[in-house]
Amino acid sequence: AEAPAEGKPRAPADAPKPRPAGAPSDAARPQPPEPAAPVRPRPPAPAAGEAAPKPQDSAPVPTPAPQPGARPAEQSQPGVPANPPVPQAAPGTPEAPASAPVPLPPNQAGQPGAPADGEARQRPPVAPPVTPEEIERARRIAENPAASDQTVVLPVENGAAVLDSAKEAPAPLPPGDPQRPDRRGPGERPRPVGAPDAPPPPPPKSDAEAQAVTPGRPSAPVRIEPVTAERGERLREAPRYDTPRGFGERRAAEDGRIIFEIDNRTFVRHDDSERFYEQGYEPRYERLRGGRVREVIERDGGTQIVTIRDRYGNILQRSRIDRNGREYVLYYAPDLPEDRPGNDGWYDPGRDLPPMRLTVPVDQYIIDTSTEPDRDYYRFLEQPPVERVERVYSLDEVRYSARIRDKVRRIDLDTITFGTGSADIPMSQAKTLRRVADAIQEILQRDPSETFLIEGHTDAVGSDESNLVLSDRRAESVANLLTDVYGIPPENLATQGYGERYLKVLTDGPSQENRRVTIRRITPLVKPVAQSR
Numbered sequence: 001a002e003a004p005a006e007g008k009p010r011a012p013a014d015a016p017k018p019r020p021a022g023a024p025s026d027a028a029r030p031q032p033p034e035p036a037a038p039v040r041p042r043p044p045a046p047a048a049g050e051a052a053p054k055p056q057d058s059a060p061v062p063t064p065a066p067q068p069g070a071r072p073a074e075q076s077q078p079g080v081p082a083n084p085p086v087p088q089a090a091p092g093t094p095e096a097p098a099s100a101p102v103p104l105p106p107n108q109a110g111q112p113g114a115p116a117d118g119e120a121r122q123r124p125p126v127a128p129p130v131t132p133e134e135i136e137r138a139r140r141i142a143e144n145p146a147a148s149d150q151t152v153v154l155p156v157e158n159g160a161a162v163l164d165s166a167k168e169a170p171a172p173l174p175p176g177d178p179q180r181p182d183r184r185g186p187g188e189r190p191r192p193v194g195a196p197d198a199p200p201p202p203p204p205k206s207d208a209e210a211q212a213v214t215p216g217r218p219s220a221p222v223r224i225e226p227v228t229a230e231r232g233e234r235l236r237e238a239p240r241y242d243t244p245r246g247f248g249e250r251r252a253a254e255d256g257r258i259i260f261e262i263d264n265r266t267f268v269r270h271d272d273s274e275r276f277y278e279q280g281y282e283p284r285y286e287r288l289r290g291g292r293v294r295e296v297i298e299r300d301g302g303t304q305i306v307t308i309r310d311r312y313g314n315i316l317q318r319s320r321i322d323r324n325g326r327e328y329v330l331y332y333a334p335d336l337p338e339d340r341p342g343n344d345g346w347y348d349p350g351r352d353l354p355p356m357r358l359t360v361p362v363d364q365y366i367i368d369t370s371t372e373p374d375r376d377y378y379r380f381l382e383q384p385p386v387e388r389v390e391r392v393y394s395l396d397e398v399r400y401s402a403r404i405r406d407k408v409r410r411i412d413l414d415t416i417t418f419g420t421g422s423a424d425i426p427m428s429q430a431k432t433l434r435r436v437a438d439a440i441q442e443i444l445q446r447d448p449s450e451t452f453l454i455e456g457h458t459d460a461v462g463s464d465e466s467n468l469v470l471s472d473r474r475a476e477s478v479a480n481l482l483t484d485v486y487g488i489p490p491e492n493l494a495t496q497g498y499g500e501r502y503l504k505v506l507t508d509g510p511s512q513e514n515r516r517v518t519i520r521r522i523t524p525l526v527k528p529v530a531q532s533r
Helices: 132-143 207-211 272-276 377-381 395-400 427-446 464-484
Strands: 233-235 258-262 265-269 284-287 293-298 304-309 315-321 327-332 366-368 410-412 452-456 493-497 517-521
Touching: 258 464, 265 395, 265 464, 272 464, 272 493, 377 410, 377 427, 395 493, 427 464, 427 517, 452 464, 464 493, 464 517
Parallel strands: 366 410, 452 493
Antiparallel strands: 233 284, 258 265, 284 293, 293 304, 304 315, 315 327, 410 517, 452 517
């Protein structure tokens, strides 16, 4: 196979850029076009795929010869057309036979013995189940994870770890100081090297109990000032934000996305606020004290979406203000220190925590929509985190820390079977999201300030960076579908792509199970659940 030629990179975009009035979003939207509204179609965006090349409608782009030792070729796809009436995906490839497992992460295939200075402490490694006996053993552990100190894996052939944080090697701490007392969470004690894990506490029974500083005692309500309380200075154009310290080399990707590194891990970043910019609704910006910026989007009927960002573009607070002046706080993390410990500015808060121990059965932690269509998705999504939430985290901390995301349950939307290299969703599959969308709507009727994270994933075929971009587009496609078809407000949905980092089945070949999107309710991670005015 031949590796595809790289597309022409765009210049890095340091600032969120509003979509001009009438311009379509990056992902396909299942709604008919409005010919009266002029639109500017985006140029075709090559989406790196995961398997053999698919037929193209246009002439193929010449590609260079593969380099020795290169990974399987990625497949370029045509970009999404502007406002198609129904987004069509290419037919999915048949599920490939099980291929050789990919090399396991260091904490799953690591060497026994005490870790060296600078390495995080991990539980004993567990190989993926392959034989029927191993799969049965994994099933028994999955039914009662609290009774085992082993890494919980999916009870299927080559099943990966259930927790995403168990799939990645932890970033090393500075040599000679592996426990760094200043980096532990509030009230947490260091664990001696080689000491067995203490029995995990039972999961919280509510969001408030999860956020309680003292177990069993509710936290005092947090007073949140109105998002419009401070007077700002009007800006004539969109601001340019500083590059966060600790972010590695930044490389332009497609659709205005940026590839960067944190703690030796590669991420994709884009401003998903573009999903808020409906036709004719352009944001206005105001400068606040301390380098902060307030962004205001006003919709028909008087509803406003107001976001306050720090000078790096991180969201400190976001609220929706309805036409009656009622404010619903979606995110609230105003106290992010500029000089957080570690790596010159960026620091994964999951480092402060011991490896997570799952204490609920796997079927109460993950729902697969294809095999459990009759589950009560509302009751599942409204459940609290599975362990204590030490503090309120910023949206970016949740996006970039698997250890923090693992605190909340997830629904794997495996009824959305993306075609190879595609982020498009056919309407026949869009219908399979109705019950999940209805559950989200029911939660929002109870509390309009709830927030959901939509995660995109790929299989292991293709390059790391191209898969990151593709997975981010998949997450965005699902968010757009939930808004355009099912009426879920876009501000209640955050998106992030993770590429091939968190495989569900450990194989380096094409895998429909790994081409998926996941939804988590992250409200108790990103704002105080007890608040006052």
